[in-house]
Amino acid sequence: MQEPYLLTPGPLTTSRTVKEAMLRDWGSRDGAFIALNTRIRARLAELAGATGTHVAVPMQGSGTFAVEAMIGTLVPRAGKLLVLVNGAYGKRMVRMAEVIGRAVTAIEAAEDQPVDIGALDRALAADPAITHVAVVHCETTSGILNPVGDVATVVARHGRRLLIDSMSAFGALPLDAAAIPFEAVAASSNKCLEGAPGMGFVIVRTDALAAARGNAHSLSLDLHDQWKGFEANAQWRFTPPTHVLAAFGQAIDEHTAEGGVEGRGARYAANCRILVEGMRALGFRTLLPDGLQAPIIVTFRMPADPAFVFETFYDRLRDKGFVIYPGKLTVADSFRIGCIGRLGAAEMEAALAAIRATLDDMGVRSGAPA
Structure with missing residues (x-):
């Protein structure tokens, strides 16, 4: 693999x-x-x-x-x-x-x-x-x-x-x-x-x-x-x-x-936009408003759907070739997905496709939080 x-x-x-x-x-x-x-x-x-x-x-x-x-x-x-x-x-x-x-x-x-x-x-x-x-x-x-x-x-x-x-x-x-x-x-x-x-x-x-x-x-x-x-x-x-x-x-x-700080930052910002827009289309909600969000890693609130179990979600995404991060917050139950590393638009779109497929496999109807 x-x-x-x-x-x-x-x-x-x-x-x-x-x-x-x-x-x-x-x-x-x-x-x-x-x-x-x-x-x-x-x-x-x-x-x-x-x-x-x-x-x-x-x-x-x-x-x-x-x-x-x-x-x-x-x-x-x-x-x-x-x-x-x-x-x-x-x-x-x-x-x-x-x-x-x-x-x-x-x-x-x-x-x-x-x-x-x-x-x-x-x-x-x-x-x-x-x-x-x-x-x-x-x-x-x-x-x-x-x-x-x-x-x-x-x-x-x-x-x-x-x-x-x-x-x-x-x-x-x-x-x-x-x-x-x-x-x-x-x-x-x-x-x-x-x-x-x-x-x-x-x-x-x-x-x-x-x-x-x-x-x-x-x-x-x-x-x-x-x-x-x-x-x-x-x-x-x-x-x-x-x-x-x-x-x-x-x-x-x-x-x-790649163009130094400006070039690297632009790619990460594009990755972040693709990720946030795609996750919101699935019902997920970001912890932060866009004005406070750095294009580095995005925190998503945990879905309310009882079929969603983070450990299962994580493992099935890993099986599809994508490793994400658990949450580290005290203010909200959450998980995190990064936008950095040697990744571009194609990899972010592939990650979203894997997330959609995983939600379907789990029977999760929406990523919306409580």
Whole structure:
């Protein structure tokens, strides 16, 4: 059977050429591998509009490793972090700060609402101890797009520093350091850049990184130390995920060939339109209004039809070659379908046909919620 299409927020479906890039073994101290690292780091900073002001620091591990490295290195031990929370990944950043011993507070919004800009403004005015603010760009708990530009404006006005988890948005949604001033942004290889999982990265202001020496709570998650290693000899401190880096280099080339952020974002937006329109035609209802929906992953409310059992629906779709995601909400019973990865209109239409056939097989008359 052909491998299934992953309609998920990552890991996701990659191109054959990205997969094939992992067929070669690399020496981690070899000149060709060092050149690959250097090219990737430069391209990442360029994608963020941050060449000359920021540096890209790759880290072994998933995106969560990169986010924890960002918080642990850049928030001083005597600093205080304010996290804007409207889903599981904002809550995860709060937990990270607690575990590594940083003072932390949170402003929580409902999972189907964007983060509260007014509450942020008031909190920063009331608490001068807050040094950094963290926000999730696209919160895949619901699929909501947070107003990071407005957040950045408020944070800058109060003279604080902004950390962005752009894990599920970087490479497909605009994030330019000239327009959205940030101290650091974290993302990973296996999301909108369509590489393989196993590497995260942080794009961070060079001056902030230079000042962060000694902040980190962990040797392996010390962004400053990792950066100094790259600056000294362009090599990783510890064994790098060589095959993942090779795949990522190919993925970045394909991202450029597609038209960069604009081209990749346009394909995902088209995927999202096809999916939402097709699901609504079957009676399904999206959790979010279109104005809040990022073209990354869409949350659908669970159908009221008693014949609908999510586990059966999931398994039968998987048998037809499509893998979706269960829900992660507390505000509503739901499931999620992703729009990203090496998928286009043909694959989205095929997924909808499989969903229609599965509903017929299950005897589900409508996807409408209660």
